[in-house]
Amino acid sequence: MLKLITGETVKLFSLRSTWIYLILSAAAMFAAALLIMWSWGRDEPVTVPRLFTGGDLSMIIVVFAAAMMAAADLPRGTVAWSYLSSNRRTGMLAAQVPLIVIAVTAAVSLGVGLAVPVIYALGGSVDFTMGGGTTETVVSYYVQWVVFATLAALLAVILRSGAFAAMIVIAEIFVVEAMLGAIGIDALRPVLDLLPLANIRVLSAGEFADVTHGRLTAAVILAVTVAVFAAGAALIVRRRAVR
Structure with a gap:
């Protein structure tokens, strides 16, 4: 597994596009x-x-970056070299997706970190008091970045297209969930209960909108969602032709 992680790390960070996406995220x-x-x-x-x-x-940038990085070598067919060098395709996927998620999450964290000294240099200041919902806000954003970057990367592998995967995930976040949360139709509440962003907010704050379940159920729903996408990506990777 160490060799797979090393290989995927070299492949990921040897691409100029990877650094462009990470810089944009930061x-x-x-x-x-x-x-x-x-x-x-x-x-x-x-x-x-x-x-x-x-x-x-x-x-938006994190989702787009994760999806495009995951699909970087799929349209070009260069993934064939990876498949020919190792028969552990599922292991390659298991190494690639966490690396992408860690990279984009680190990039946005770096962006916040770099902003702090610049704010002080410009004459401002930062209140680091962790209270009044501060912890919940920070946790919510990190869980969102991790979950949606993971889903975007896995969906890009399934669809063989980073652009399509990014559009679907972004639409789910900013269109589907926003509309379901706003219109308040009782018949659609069970759908909202199963969607990622609503459950992330329940997980971080303990409650959200009309979602009736608690943190434990939200965590289980998120885990099952990621597992379903991971299983689909693994199945497709194992059956994908080497070309």
Whole structure:
């Protein structure tokens, strides 16, 4: 397994596109934090939740980056070299997806981290007090990044297209779940109960909108969702032609 991880690491980070996606992910959080400082005013300290206000914008970039990195060598057919070098295709997938998720999550974290000293350099300050929902906000964004980056990467493998995978996941987050949460139709509540973002918010805050179950059930639903996508990706990878 160590050889697979090493090989996937070299393959992933030897691509220029990987670094472009990671830089964009970090830049989105960095820029959003600075904009918040300017809008908040330099006389008032920027709170930690406001530092993470760019998390929603970053979600689009994180999903797109994860999907495109996972599908980087699929359309070109260069994945054939990986398949010919090892018969452990499922192991390759198991190494690739976590690496992508860790990379994009680290990138957005770096964006926030770099923004802090710049805020101080520009005459502002940051209030690092962890209270009043601060912890829940930070946890929510990290769980969102991890879950949706994982789903985007797995879906890209299934569809053999990073662009299609990213569009589907982004639409699910910002269109489907937003609409179901807003319209409040009783017949559609069971659907909202099963969707990822609603359960992430239940997991981080303990409750969300009309979702009736608690954190444990939300965690189980998220785990099952990821497992289903992972099983589908593994099945397709094992049957995919070497070309």
